[in-house]
Amino acid sequence: MSSPTTDSDHEAVLDDIFETLAELAPEIRASLPGRRTKSTETNPSGETQMEADAYADELLEEALGAIDGVGFYASEEQAEPLDHGEGVTVALDPLDGSSNLKPNSPMGTIIAVYEGELPAGGDELLASGFVLFGPIMTMSVARNGTLTEYMVENGESEVITESVQLPEEPTVYGMGGRAPDWTPGFSAFIDEVEDEYKLRYGGSMVADVNQVLTYGGIFSYPALQSSPNGKLRLEFEGIPMAYIIECAGGASSDGTQSILDVEATEVHQRVPVHLGNEQLIDRVEAHLVDE
Template structure:
């Protein structure tokens, strides 16, 4: 199968034009949960529909799986595409940043991260960007009015950078709490409530992000297929590292479509340090 994924950037550009124009119309909460058990806002399903329409009809796409859908949709013969349609959707109520995460797998879903051939991280910030990794190349595209208007290569910076974590400190291991205290002395804290925004900060400034196993979520916070694999693919191809506590996130077994895993992202040294600490008590 060809690994030309220009169609992915084109589809993202088309879909984001509609999302930016109408997202405000779908900001209310609804009395429902997605298959992963998260409370939905109306925009979750709506953005899912926008991207489904943009991606499902492409010849290169054979399957479509969404965080908002219980099962994989068979849409043809080609790559398996996964999507978190609106990461950070709870931020809509305060008009804070949101985004979209896309994975393109050359395998049946659910799949290993090593089966990814491309991944995209879309950020609806002051302007729209799509950071796309394909092979060894990571590029941040600026999108306006449905078209790419500028593009720049992305690589993980060295230096102190930022750090952030999900969940209450009291739910983490003692070792991880101590490691976060040590790192916090030399890094600026960043946590927005939207993983896409924090990873964009990471790719811009360097550092480390920790989405650990918690007492209330021992399996972790992020979903392997829709979030952890795609962002780990982008971060690793930008020169960073990832870990689920025992190795690269990309090697985590896809035991279920909506499986969650602990996820650490950042510079290789800091990722190793946090992974070791998370395993401590």
């Protein structure tokens, strides 16, 4: 992993950021029932926003931007980072999997904290985490090479598991994109593993990656024939989730290298994503290397 070691000043602002995220999580969750419809706006990637996307983004920007030591707020819903002064950059997917609102399926919030301004690579990541809005609300935080899972209740977080590690024997796999749009190498990989593992894919990266953290396995949103860089954003989803998985003893890949080593050139840059147990990342890379 290439994430830097944080100094005491960074640790203090990181504490404030994750405490604030835990405080806001119940409010975001409580807002969902009345915001299940699409808005008239699109995000910078051209996707139609749900009303819940815009509300969560506004709430998080106001609260996180007000923290002393946060310099920029960036999100999937904003064209450019918003300047809040001097300090670290917080980058969020405010409501990952918002399309799951209609069928009432799990979703979450993803956050990354970078030392510098965006675009920033994995070597500038200070910490990352996600909140999962499931039957139980949890928050997983990766800091200083360690992943910790918290229960979130009434705006406060309580440690459930310290030093979370992927199970050594993987049991699940999940993958995004349409099968006819997969590349030949990725299709061959899925053909190989579908008889070995259980399919778990629900359309929210937070929920799908949490399945891998719980049971071991692999989550992929691969390069597609129609979109060679896949769908997921490097700054808001790829890097933060890669760091979470690597802190839990797993591996990440864009098909050839750790996602933490991918060069960041654009704020809304996309990247193929493979996350999970190291042996499965090795196997998918072996299928993709000759494409």
